[in-house]
Amino acid sequence: MSERFTKGMARNIYYGGGMFFMLLFIGLTFDTVVAIPERENRDQLTAEVAHGKELWEKNNCVGCHSLLGEGAYFAPELGNVFPRRGGDNEEAFHAYFSAWMAAQPIPVEGRRKMPQFNLTAEETRALSQFLIWTSRIDTNDWPPNNEG
Ligand code: HEC
Known part of the structure; x- marks a missing residue:
């Protein structure tokens, strides 16, 4: 394993992290949209x-x-x-x-x-x-x- 922090590693963190939080955002948005009709009276x-x-x-x-x-x-x-x-x-x-x-x-x-x-x-x-x-x-x- 390389000791150096390479451009490839930085790119993976960037895309991986971006994808993770994008999926989290979509999941939470979906949860909100499903919950609204029960809550809004x-x-x-x-x-x-x-x-x-x-x-x-x-x-x-x-x-x-x-x-x-x-x-x-x-x-x-x-x-x-x-x-x-x-x-x-x-x-x-x-x-x-x-x-x-x-x-x-x-x-x-x-x-x-x-x-x-x-x-x-x-x-x-x-x-x-x-x-x-x-x-x-x-x-x-x-x-x-x-x-x-
Ligand atoms: C110019 C500012 C202002 C506007 C516009 C206003 N109010 Fe008020 N309202 C107040 C203030 C200040 C109090 C608290 C007065 C006090 O305690 O004597 C208050 C208190 C109240 C309360 C009592 C709240 C409590 O906890 O007992 C109600 C109900 C209320 N207003 C309804 C309305 C409604 C409905 C409207 C619109 C038609 C409105 N107000 C517009 C300033 C405003």
Whole structure:
């Protein structure tokens, strides 16, 4: 066996390593694509949930909030606001959410403000349905902290 590190050895490491990680990448991609339908909660996607998502975008909630980690970090994460404030009870959450949206902005000095969006009752319900739906996506219990 040669003591020297030859060009041939370098080439084998390059191609062998490249091939190994390419196969690993393809395998993990395949695993993800297979797992997504079981995790994404697609069968619960109603027209009302879709309408809530439109309102979420139109009102730029994501400009201050994050949703499952995506978005801005000015205001609390909302991917888990349903278990946090509704305790897994849809009607309790809806009551909380309507009251919350109606009460903005809360006039407390030094507290970060959320704007008043003047949503209709129907729009508020659609947004709360969207947040409930989002919280049921299987994210491996992420985010780990329920508060925020
Ligand atoms: C300009 C920034 C901003 C925008 C835009 C915004 N929010 Fe907020 N939101 C906040 C802030 C700040 C808080 C925390 C306020 C507080 O604790 O008093 C908050 C809190 C909340 C809470 C309560 C969270 C909890 O843990 O109790 C909900 C629900 C919420 N926002 C929903 C929405 C929705 C839905 C939209 C879009 C229609 C939206 N927000 C848009 C700033 C924003």
